[in-house]
Amino acid sequence: MTKTLISNGTVVSATGRVQADVLVDGETIAAVLRPGSALLGFDLERNVDRVIDASGKYVIPGGVDAHTHMQMPFGGTEASDTFETGTRAAAWGGTTSIIDFVVQYPEQDVLGQYQLWHEKAAGNCAVDYGFHQILSDVQDSSLKAMDELIAEGVTSFKLFMAYKGVFLSDDGQILRAFQKGASNGAMMMMHAENGAMIDVLVQQAVEAGNTSPYYHGLTRPWQAEEEATHRAIMIADLTGAPLYVVHVSAKQAVEQIATARDRGLNVFGETCPQYLYLSLEEQLGAPGFEGAKWVCSTPLRSRAEGHQQHMWQSLRTNDIQMVSTDHCPFCMKDQKDMGIGDFSKIPNGIGSVEHRMDLMYQGVVSGQISLERWVEITSTTPARMFGLYGRKGVIQPGADADVVVYDPNGHTSIGLDKTHHMNMDYSAWEGFEIDGHVDTVISRGRVVVDGGEFLGRAGHGQYLKRGLSQYLS
Numbered sequence: 525m526t527k528t529l530i531s532n533g534t535v536v537s538a539t540g541r542v543q544a545d546v547l548v549d550g551e552t553i554a555a556v557l558r559p560g561s562a563l564l565g566f567d568l569e570r571n572v573d574r575v576i577d578a579s580g581k582y583v584i585p586g587g588v589d590a591h592t593h594m595q596m597p598f599g600g601t602e603a604s605d606t607f608e609t610g611t612r613a614a615a616w617g618g619t620t621s622i623i624d625f626v627v628q629y630p631e632q633d634v635l636g637q638y639q640l641w642h643e644k645a646a647g648n649c650a651v652d653y654g655f656h657q658i659l660s661d662v663q664d665s666s667l668k669a670m671d672e673l674i675a676e677g678v679t680s681f682k683l684f685m686a687y688k689g690v691f692l693s694d695d696g697q698i699l700r701a702f703q704k705g706a707s708n709g710a711m712m713m714m715h716a717e718n719g720a721m722i723d724v725l726v727q728q729a730v731e732a733g734n735t736s737p738y739y740h741g742l743t744r745p746w747q748a749e750e751e752a753t754h755r756a757i758m759i760a761d762l763t764g765a766p767l768y769v770v771h772v773s774a775k776q777a778v779e780q781i782a783t784a785r786d787r788g789l790n791v792f793g794e795t796c797p798q799y800l801y802l803s804l805e806e807q808l809g810a811p812g813f814e815g816a817k818w819v820c821s822t823p824l825r826s827r828a829e830g831h832q833q834h835m836w837q838s839l840r841t842n843d844i845q846m847v848s849t850d851h852c853p854f855c856m857k858d859q860k861d862m863g864i865g866d867f868s869k870i871p872n873g874i875g876s877v878e879h880r881m882d883l884m885y886q887g888v889v890s891g892q893i894s895l896e897r898w899v900e901i902t903s904t905t906p907a908r909m910f911g912l913y914g915r916k917g918v919i920q921p922g923a924d925a926d927v928v929v930y931d932p933n934g935h936t937s938i939g940l941d942k943t944h945h946m947n948m949d950y951s952a953w954e955g956f957e958i959d960g961h962v963d964t965v966i967s968r969g970r971v972v973v974d975g976g977e978f979l980g981r982a983g984h985g986q987y988l989k990r991g992l993s994q995y996l997s
């Protein structure tokens with residue numbers, strides 16, 4: 525088995541930092557050692573196959589992106605990253621685990637869809653992958669499937685309060701699914717937007733000739749997000765189910781989550797880089813149809829209203845627990861452009877799986893979050909939230925050797941002709957400059973990225989059979 529020593533780096537965890545050497549043996553971490561101690565009484569040349577010098581660099585657990593949609597059929601097309609291209613891009617950016625969403629559309633068999641997602645992913649992934657399950661047809665067979673999926677390591681289930689005819693569940697269906705989650709320990713995830721209100725606003729806008737991409741955001745106002753977030757919390761409270769609200773963008777929705785947590789409920793919130801950095805005003809300022817690049821749901825929010833600054837604060841105070849990408853990439857050509865003349869036909873989604881670690885590190889540079897909080901919200905908490913902690917999310921003996929060597933003196937320019945490995949014909953992050961750099965990425969002991977070279981392979985990534993959320997037991 526290959527032994528690798530990552531020497532002289534600063535090992536950063538959710539709780540602190542220490543100068544240490546990390547010894548990797550095969551696929552796992554064998555030891556975290558005092559710097560240089562591996563050299564004492566130890567023939568380095570004979571006993572270690574490779575030494576990675578991490579002097580002046582951070583050594584962190586690999587990123588866990590708990591919200592991706594690889595090759596998802598959606599909006600009359602399919603998300604443009606396959607499991608192969610998407611996980612390769614993830615690896616480039618220091619993310620060594622993803623949790624992707626199996627989709628049940630109406631009338632589809634849940635377990636059949638789960639098998640289908642395995643077929644899509646198996647043999648294609650560069651890094652490890654797990655699954656959540658989307659339920660869009662809550663009926664007896666779907667509820668029964670929830671028990672069977674938990675035994676398969678799918679321990680979290682997403683429902684939608686929007687997208688009529690596609691994903692939408694009504695409150696009674698949500699109640700039934702949450703009752704099941706309360707009894708079997710599953711984490712219930714919610715897309716919290718009031719779809720009925722949004723559908724009317726969208727129709728009115730299109731009829732009035734307000735068809736540019738900017739109206740996507742205006743027709744999905746924060747009130748629709750706050751109301752749905754509150755309703756989801758009430759259903760969680762009534763049933764006793766734990767609730768994880770995905771892609772939170774409105775400060776008012778954050779306040780609902782914070783209030784619920786203060787009351788002692790098991791309610792958690794996720795945000796995404798786009799809700800920290802991008803705004804409705806910038807989307808408005810984009811020429812022509814360019815604003816389509818940032819059409820996602822929940823939508824970008826107004827900077828004048830202060831949502832972005834409030835979201836950073838919420839990450840600091842733990843009103844919001846973690847950051848995923850909601851990676852749902854579409855190209856402008858032949859995908860987003862379906863919505864020219866009608867914004868409601870633009871496939872919803874932004875691609876960021878490659879840039880999450882960098883974008884959040886820039887939050888450390890700008891003083892928004894600490895170095896430790898960076899590791900916590902991008903790796904440790906996602907792992908713990910979704911039953912992977914111990915294997916993932918931490919550098920300690922016995923953990924999977926998923927390690928990133930991050931250079932705080934390096935630099936990353938994001939953009940189509942710069943750093944961009946996702947299968948998209950544009951970057952939602954064009955022109956972003958990061959005062960740091962992913963130097964080396966190790967996935968289960970294998971160096972998959974090093975010195976600007978991809979060394980991984982499709983099929984190295986394995987399915988992650990997850991346990992129940994470690995925030996609940």
Ligand code: DUC
Nearest residue numbers: 820821822852872873
């Ligand atoms: N939001 C998106 O932007 N894309 C996929 C589905 C969703 O909820």
Ligand code: ZN
Nearest residue numbers: 715770771821
């Ligand atoms: Zn969603």
Ligand code: ZN
Nearest residue numbers: 591593850852
């Ligand atoms: Zn999503």
Ligand code: ZN
Nearest residue numbers: 931934961963
């Ligand atoms: Zn570098």
